[in-house]
Amino acid sequence: MPVIRVALPIPLRQHFDYLLPDNIQVSQGCRVRVPFGKRELVGVVWQLAPDSPYELTQLKPVSAVLESSPVLSERLRQLLSFAAEYYHHPLGEVLTAALPALLREGRALTDYQLTGYRLTASGEACSAADFKRSTKQLALWQSLQQGVIAETVLLAEHPRSVLKQLLDKGLVASQVLARQPYQYQGLAQAALQLTVDQALAVTAVQQAQGSFRPFLLEGVTGSGKTEVYLQCIAPLLARGEQVLLLLPEIGLTPQTLQRFAERFKVPVLAWHSNLSDGERLNCWLNAASGSAAIIIGTRSALFLPFHKLSLIIIDEEHDLSLKQQDGFRYHARDLAIKRAALENCPILLGSATPSLESLYNAQQGRFGHLLLQNRASGQALPAFELIDLKQQQMHYGLADSSIQQIRQQLGRGKQVMLFLNRRGFAPALSCQECGWLTECKRCSAFTTYHKHSKQLLCHHCGASRPIPKQCGNCGSSRLAPVGQGTEQLEEHLQQLFPATPVTRLDRDSTRRKGALGALLDEINQAGPRLILGTQMLAKGHHFPFVTLVVIVDVDGALYSADFRAPEQLGQLLTQVAGRAGRGHDKGKVLLQTQHPEHALLQDIIHNGYASFARSALLERQQTALPPCQHLALFRAEALQSELCQQWLQHIADILRSNPALQLMGPLLSPLERKAGKYRWQLHLYSRQRPALHQALHQLLPELGRWPLSRKVKWQLDVDALDLS
């Protein structure tokens, strides 16, 4: 019996080989059911006749082969193998990220065929007079006169009960419909006349069609990057090709989907974590069959199968949410670049505030660099004004002069946006007598006071508890909120401007399904309005009526120890500011701070992000930090702090002699304790990526054998972004 190697969706770093009974045929990429301990698992055939380290007598036979043509194409298998190797992560978990749950469970693809309905011979023999007593049946019968109609289309217009009546009468029958590649039917809406910069960008991407080429599209806020995407896509659709657009956040998918669906008469599908398993598999099948033209999705959309993928676009490529922050910690941008290389197609990374990684790649000539330096509307970028809080009377966290300018804009019928990156009512409750603060019992952090939901909530571990009546230290009942969160600012704005509607946009106000859409609809109506929220506001939104943006408080971020903090703050300020003045009126940004002289603020305000980022990159070069060096990070967590330290020290002792690596640590993480566990890190830096990867490759099998490795929860994070 021949041997096959199977990738199983389990977190183990080893090969699983099985025997293939002689009478069964299978090809790579097909699913098989195999015995595993006392259970059965569904896996994917990864290799035929591997060089197996096991004796044949040790191997068990596969129980069943689930299909004859692969669910994972060779290219996708190459991508997943690459990802597992690059991130030093078990292939099984990579597979879990890439395969829809229903396929992992072993459901048959034939269960998810499309159903259509048609008239039977007796249905065709009917006449309108036969439906005298039911106008609904008549309507359905009339629709079906055109021929077969897909179930989803039919049920959008007719009740299921009526369909059932006609089925029962034998006038209608169901049939299986093949998923067909989509038919392009031209533009639904005319394209805009491109600016010169936009036209240059579109031409560059079009000229790269049919070959792998990454581009960085660095376009200031409101420069019309979306129009560039749309016009790069148009000629591909005319040829029946497919496009993948990756976004950092699920919240951005509905508006983007709408813009794309308004432009093209083709199926545009969304892919994100809020879809049901059935919807996900449907999207997966439509991508694979070519019946979806454009897929707009978050991270894991990059693993979708495509029939004819010919362009990948990543919007807001700088956004940290593109990197998965637990388990298989892949960066969607970086793996998408690999995917584009495998598909031999261009990839376009767009942002007003590119990551230093992408900027570095552009400077090194690895990416084409496309620039949009002006707003498409011709409007100037918003001007900044620093508000020195040391010299101002404050009311509810707002300076006098901010309040005045807000009032002025509201008086002109405009919208004002206030940015405060702290949800909840207040970051903590404090005792007025002894200064005690409410802390999370399991994290080294304060608990946020949420007034609406009447609880103290830890934003790190999610633990919640009721609001205490007394101080935990002295027993006093005089507890008061310290600091300000969005809930509180909302209350204060309602007091300051009682006649103006306030829309609050943060994780709490958008939790309910459909809530975000409803709030965005409010904002998109003209008329005076105060819009307030967290970084959710900063991401990619186009709010045409906002003329003034107030950045309420960023001082906490000015003095962070994380070497990426200045880059992230520069991006955030520029993105938030970029929501102002996108319509006809010029925009302005008020930046409230205790530190108006701070070099970063001065640089961003006077020179803009592009200049700031270039000097920040130079600094990274001089200090030998990423992206000019490569970083891999080991994290360890345990109830006992010493165990983490010992475990990481063990690694450090082994790697210290490697001349290609520089180590930092072991050190306690900035958030020292989370959910009851102590947290430590060890940073590995290297100028040579191959040397770093080789060291990790040698170390990992050994590490699995240490007894201590079972006592700590550890992770390896390649190209780590989150150092908290």
Ligand SMILES: Nc1ncnc2c1ncn2[C@@H]1O[C@H](COP(=O)(O)OP(=O)(O)OP(=O)(O)O)[C@@H](O)[C@H]1O
């Ligand atoms: N060539 C053009 N002529 C006129 N208007 C345009 C043109 N291109 C884009 N616009 C308009 O400019 C506005 C801003 O465009 P868009 O939202 O694509 O900006 P963006 O570059 O994605 O900005 P951000 O990075 O801030 O999200 C939109 O209303 C868009 O319709």
Ligand SMILES: [Zn+2]
């Ligand atoms: Zn906590």
